[in-house]
Amino acid sequence: MSPDAVQHPMRILVVDDDELDRLALRRCLQEATIAATIEETPSAEVALERARQSVYDCILLDYYMPGVDTVSLLRQLQTLASDVPVVIFTGRGDEEVAVEFMKLGAVDYLPKSALTPERLAASLRYAIDTARATQERRRVEQALHAREAEFRTLANVIPQMAWIADAQGRRYWCNDRWYEYTGLRKDESLGLGWLSLHHPDHFERVRTGQLEAFSRGEAWEDTFPLRGKDGSYRWFLARAVPIRSEESGFPRWFGTHTDITDQKHAELERERLLDLEKRAREEAEQAARARDEVLAIVAHDVRNPLQTILSAISMLSLTSDEEKRQRALDIARRSTQELQRLTSDLLDVARIDAGTFAIRQERVDFRALLHEAIERVDPQALDRGIALDCRIEEDVRNASVDRDRLLQVLSNLLGNALKFTSTGGRVVLRAERHGAELQVCVEDSGIGIPAESLPHVFARFWQADRASRSGAGLGLAICKGIVEAHGGRIWATSVVGKGACFYFTLPRVDA
Numbered sequence: 001m002s003p004d005a006v007q008h009p010m011r012i013l014v015v016d017d018d019e020l021d022r023l024a025l026r027r028c029l030q031e032a033t034i035a036a037t038i039e040e041t042p043s044a045e046v047a048l049e050r051a052r053q054s055v056y057d058c059i060l061l062d063y064y065m066p067g068v069d070t071v072s073l074l075r076q077l078q079t080l081a082s083d084v085p086v087v088i089f090t091g092r093g094d095e096e097v098a099v100e101f102m103k104l105g106a107v108d109y110l111p112k113s114a115l116t117p118e119r120l121a122a123s124l125r126y127a128i129d130t131a132r133a134t135q136e137r138r139r140v141e142q143a144l145h146a147r148e149a150e151f152r153t154l155a156n157v158i159p160q161m162a163w164i165a166d167a168q169g170r171r172y173w174c175n176d177r178w179y180e181y182t183g184l185r186k187d188e189s190l191g192l193g194w195l196s197l198h199h200p201d202h203f204e205r206v207r208t209g210q211l212e213a214f215s216r217g218e219a220w221e222d223t224f225p226l227r228g229k230d231g232s233y234r235w236f237l238a239r240a241v242p243i244r245s246e247e248s249g250f251p252r253w254f255g256t257h258t259d260i261t262d263q264k265h266a267e268l269e270r271e272r273l274l275d276l277e278k279r280a281r282e283e284a285e286q287a288a289r290a291r292d293e294v295l296a297i298v299a300h301d302v303r304n305p306l307q308t309i310l311s312a313i314s315m316l317s318l319t320s321d322e323e324k325r326q327r328a329l330d331i332a333r334r335s336t337q338e339l340q341r342l343t344s345d346l347l348d349v350a351r352i353d354a355g356t357f358a359i360r361q362e363r364v365d366f367r368a369l370l371h372e373a374i375e376r377v378d379p380q381a382l383d384r385g386i387a388l389d390c391r392i393e394e395d396v397r398n399a400s401v402d403r404d405r406l407l408q409v410l411s412n413l414l415g416n417a418l419k420f421t422s423t424g425g426r427v428v429l430r431a432e433r434h435g436a437e438l439q440v441c442v443e444d445s446g447i448g449i450p451a452e453s454l455p456h457v458f459a460r461f462w463q464a465d466r467a468s469r470s471g472a473g474l475g476l477a478i479c480k481g482i483v484e485a486h487g488g489r490i491w492a493t494s495v496v497g498k499g500a501c502f503y504f505t506l507p508r509v510d511a
Contacts, residue, residue: 009035009036009037010034010035010036010037010057010058010124010128011036011037011039011054011055011056011057012029012036012037012038012039012056012057012058012059012060012124013039013040013041013047013050013051013054013056013058013059013060014038014039014040014041014059014060014089015041015042015044015047015059015060015061015062015065015073016040016042016060016061016062016065016089017042017062017065017066017068018042018062018091021062021089021091021112022040024112024115025038025060025089025115025120026038028115028116028117028120029117029120031117032117032118032120032121034120034121034124039054039056042065044065044068044073047059047061047073047077048073048076048077048080051077051080051081051084052080055081055084056081056084057084057128057131058084058085058086058087058124058127058128058131059077059081059084059085059086059087060087060089060110061073061074061077061086061087061088061089061106062089062090062091063088063089063090063091063097063098063101063109064090064091070101071101071104074086074101074104074105074106075104075105078105083131083134083135084131085107085108085127085128085130085131086105086106086107086127087106087107087108087109087110087123087124087127088101088102088106088108088109088110089109089110089112090109090110090111090112091111091112091113098111107126107127107130107131108123108126108127110123152173152175155175156175156176156177158175158177158256159177160177160256160257160258160259161174161175161177161178161181161236161256161257162174162175162177162178162254162255162256162257163175163178163194163254163255163256163257164252164253164254164255165214165240165252165253165255166252166253167214167215167251167253168211168214169192169207169210169211169214170190170191170192171189171190171191171192171193171194172190172191173190174186174189174190174194178257181226181228181229182194182197182226182227182228182229183228183229184197184229195207197226197227198224198225198226198227199224199225199226199227199233202224202225205222205224206222206224206238209222210222210240213240214240214242214253217242217251218242219239219240219241219242220238220239220240220253220255221237221238221239221240222237222238223235223236223237223238223260223264224236224238226257234259234261235259235260235261235264236257236258236259236260237257237258237260238255238256238257238258239255239256239258240253240254240255240256241253241254241255298342298346302339302342305335305336305338305339306335306339308331308332308335309331309332309335309336311331312328312329312331312332312335313328313332315327315328316328316329345474345475345478346474348474348478348481349460349474349477349478349481352477352478352481353460357481357482357485358485359401359402359405359482359485359486360402361400361401361402361486362400362401362402362403363398363399363400364398364399364400364401364403365397365398366396366397366398366399366401366431366438367392367396367397367431369399369401369403369406369407369410370390370392370410370429370431370440371390372407373407373410373411373414373429374388374390374414374429376407376411376414377411377414377415377418380415380418381418381427384418384421384423385423385424386418386421386423386424386425386426386427387425387426387427388418388426388427388429389426389427389428389429390428390429391428391429391430391431392430392431392432393431393432393433395432395433396431396432396433396438399438399506401486401506402482402485402486405482405485406482406486408478408479408482409479409482409483409504410429410440410442412475412476412478412479413442413479413502414427414429414442415475416475416476416502417442417443417444417446417500417502418444420444420446420447420500421444421445421446421499422446422447425444425445425446425499426444426445427442427443427444427445428441428442428443428444429441429442430442430443434505436507437488437505437506437507438505438506438507439503439504439505440503440504440505440506441501441502441503442501442502443499443500443501444499444500444501445498445499446499446500447496447497447499448494448495448496448497448498448499448500449492449494449496449500450496451494451496454492454493454494457476457492458476458477458479458480458490458492459477460474460477479504483504483505483506486506486507487506487507488504488505488506488507489504489505490502490503490504490505491503491504
């Protein structure tokens with residue numbers, strides 16, 4: 001705002017010991033038609049007193065007054081009247097000195113030799129406009145500081161961690177929550193020190209994403225873990241929005257970190273439960289399909305021997321030939337035995353599922369038991385041209401087992417080995433002691449079992465070759481139940497094209 005626009009006369013303090021110079025100033029002011037009230041003093045002490053008690057629009061200070069330290073006087077005037085502009089009035093034309101005074105805070109200087117009304121009016125306008133701009137800037141800065149102080153007070157109340165950063169992500173303020181969680185000092189947090197808290201698996205993604213958002217002047221959001229002062233990591237949702245400063249024009253970012261660890265764990269947990277539910281549903285559907293297939297096979301297996309029995313009964317009623325009648329009885333007997341085996345397998349599986357499957361252990365000659373199992377399948381091996389071998393270590397003697405159930409296990413394993421071994425192949429039954437355990441292995445040189453099928457071989461109602469199923473697929477499941485009922489375990493290994501090995505252990509062994 002220029003002096004011409006001022007509604008009241010300006011108040012000007014002239015500090016000069018030369019009466020002629022003061023007179024020249026008054027004359028120039030009158031000729032410049034500047035409405036002003038002029039107060040004059042040749043004394044530094046009086047000038048300081050007046051500056052302390054009164055408000056002036058400008059102070060004209062003579063550069064050189066005998067016995068006065070003008071530099072010290074200028075500084076004291078600035079202390080007493082910081083908003084009042086000071087113009088240096090010099091009579092020696094020493095521009096270097098004038099420039100030095102301006103560095104100390106004077107807004108302009110007037111050489112006495114070049115003093116004109118126009119020059120004086122321009123200097124006053126410039127001094128007053130500069131002072132008012134300075135006052136306005138100071139007022140804005142004070143208001144800004146007040147708002148920032150209010151903002152920081154509010155930001156310290158919220159439960160989230162909060163911070164302010166520049167466009168490069170350098171933090172220059174963090175709230176108390178930040179320091180409470182991280183345990184870092186201010187010098188460790190400000191700047192780029194906050195990056196040290198990021199988990200290495202997420203560091204590059206978070207840093208790159210933040211810088212890209214900041215470079216575009218866009219809001220930023222991400223989730224990631226941050227290390228706390230106890231060394232553990234917690235998950236946070238981070239958000240930052242740009243705040244543009246009217247004064248500087250440069251954007252700043254105000255950001256918050258909200259702890260979402262509990263929600264994150266709940267989502268992991270929820271996904272895990274959904275996955276478990278999905279797998280359980282798939283397994284249930286698979287089991288239902290397998291059960292339906294098995295029931296169809298069981299129905300077929302039951303119908304065939306029943307029809308055979310009915311045919312044998314019809315033959316008995318239609319013939320009196322004793323030889324034909326005996327053949328019909330043999331057929332009916334074998335079919336009945338087949339039905340008994342199927343029924344027994346189904347009952348065993350039902351007992352195993354219900355947890356009521358029981359065994360009757362007794363002291364037996366385990367070597368003899370193994371040889372008996374070999375003898376039972378020996379005709380089948382001879383008929384198919386498969387070498388059958390039994391290798392039992394000397395320290396395998398007696399065992400406390402359910403004799404009939406163990407023969408059932410051995411017969412099933414040996415029968416399967418022969419079934420999947422081609423003519424000219426071999427099947428080996430091995431038995432050895434391992435500490436307090438007895439380990440039995442049935443090894444064949446057959447077609448082997450695919451790796452993806454191995455986890456399922458002991459499952460109920462499951463067979464690897466479903467297209468050519470010839471039974472209910474209960475044999476290995478029953479073997480597993482029998483072995484586990486003895487307190488042992490059963491498993492299989494295989495390489496496709498090189499055969500399979502079925503192992504089981506028995507922990508209760510007598511010397």
